[in-house]
Amino acid sequence: QVQLVESGGGLVQAGGSLRLSCAASGRMLGYYTMGWFRQAPGKERECVAAIKWTDGSTYYLASVEGRFTISRDNARNTVYLQMNSLKPEDTAVYYCAADRTPVQTIVSLTTQYDYWGQGTQVTVSS
Numbered sequence: 497q498v499q500l501v502e503s504g505g506g507l508v509q510a511g512g513s514l515r516l517s518c519a520a521s522g523r524m525l526g527y528y529t530m531g532w533f534r535q536a537p538g539k540e541r542e543c544v545a546a547i548k549w550t551d552g553s554t555y556y557l558a559s560v561e562g563r564f565t566i567s568r569d570n571a572r573n574t575v576y577l578q579m580n581s582l583k584p585e586d587t588a589v590y591y592c593a594a595d596r597t598p599v600q601t602i603v604s605l606t607t608q609y610d611y612w613g614q615g616t617q618v619t620v621s622s
Contacts, residue, residue: 498522498611500592505616508582516577518592529595529602530575531609534588543604545577555602582620589615
């Protein structure tokens with residue numbers, strides 16, 4: 497079993513930055529993929545970024561590429577999401593998730609991920 501705890505959300509003005517953290521505990525295995533998802537009111541949950549523990553390869557949603565950066569600290573079992581140039585449309589609850597299936601290519605589907613954090617609210621004011 498894996499537990500994921502997010503932190504770092506909050507209220508920020510458009511153009512500002514936030515860094516989200518996801519601390520993982522439990523039996524993490526080296527081949528996991530870690531993802532950051534978000535869900536805005538009335539919308540489906542979507543993957544904004546993901547990273548493989550093994551080789552650090554990444555995936556980004558097109559609308560955040562160039563503004564968001566996902567990274568990992570293997571020693572701390574922590575994944576980060578640095579969010580810059582935030583826009584009001586980035587407002588959502590952000591979730592950390594772990595995919596325990598070994599994959600060659602990162603899968604961004606919500607159904608692929610096995611473990612989820614409780615979420616952290618990010619609000620971007622205009």
